[in-house]
Amino acid sequence: MKCLVVVAHPLRESLSSALAASAVEALRQAGHEVWLEDLYRDEFAAALTAAERASYYGRPYDASAVRPQIDRLLAAEGLVLCFPTWWFGFPAILKGWFDRVWAPGVAYDHADDLGPIRPRLRHLRHTLAVTSLGAPWWVDWLVLRRPAPRVLKWAILGACAPRARSPC
Numbered sequence: 312m313k314c315l316v317v318v319a320h321p322l323r324e325s326l327s328s329a330l331a332a333s334a335v336e337a338l339r340q341a342g343h344e345v346w347l348e349d350l351y352r353d354e355f356a357a358a359l360t361a362a363e364r365a366s367y368y369g370r371p372y373d374a375s376a377v378r379p380q381i382d383r384l385l386a387a388e389g390l391v392l393c394f395p396t397w398w399f400g401f402p403a404i405l406k407g408w409f410d411r412v413w414a415p416g417v418a419y420d421h422a423d424d425l426g427p428i429r430p431r432l433r434h435l436r437h438t439l440a441v442t443s444l445g446a447p448w449w450v451d452w453l454v455l456r457r458p459a460p461r462v463l464k465w466a467i468l469g470a471c472a473p474r475a476r477s478p479c
Contacts, residue, residue, distance in 0.1 A: 312343045312344070312388045312437070313343070313346075313389070314338050314343045314344065314345045314387060314388070314390070315345075315346050315348060315384060315387035315389070315390050316335050316338070316347050316348065316390075316393065317350065317390070317391070317392050317408065318351075319350045319351070319394040319401070319402045319408070320351065320394065320395055320402070323352070325395070326395075327393045327441075327442075328349075328393070331347065331349070331391070331441070334391045334439075338389075338391075343389070346383050348380065348383060355404060355408060356376070356407070356411075357406065357410075357411075359410045359411055360373075363376070363377075363411060363414070367415055368415070368421065370416070372414045372416045372417065374416075376411075377411045381412055381417050384412055384413070384417070384418070385432075385434070387434075387435060389435075389437040389438070389439075390437070390475070391440075392405070392439070392441065393441045393442070395444075396451075399444075399451065399459060409467060413432075413467065418430075418431055418432050419432075419470060428470055430470060430471050430472060432472035432475070433472070435472040435474070435475045436474065437475060437477075438468055439477065440459075440477070442460075
């Protein structure tokens, strides 16, 4: 299987980076082809550009600045996301990766009648989020109802890659 591992932590010695390295090693030992996308090390620009946003409802989406990332996402059958949960959400760089790479014409298509978006990532079969959280488990589960995993499972993967199996 072709697997994309995305890590979003600014420190190379972080838990997220160590977990990403373990995921890469385990996947390679299992015989999978693995691409590592370290958003901070690769200096991924998280901010959606004006041209990209203007083309969100135009055809085609202006993917010129993120074509390599899009190509890896489109080739992947498995996706592993390694990130810390900060303020009960994604790090800004990972949110920017979703905004810029999981774009119209790539991860989904807009409905002509303003209805639900139509998924395009049908080749993505397996996903895994490996995250850490500094708050007590009960705050995440009972008070906030696991916001990061819920958004990932229902709003992002559910809308763009509904066939992907995820333990979230």
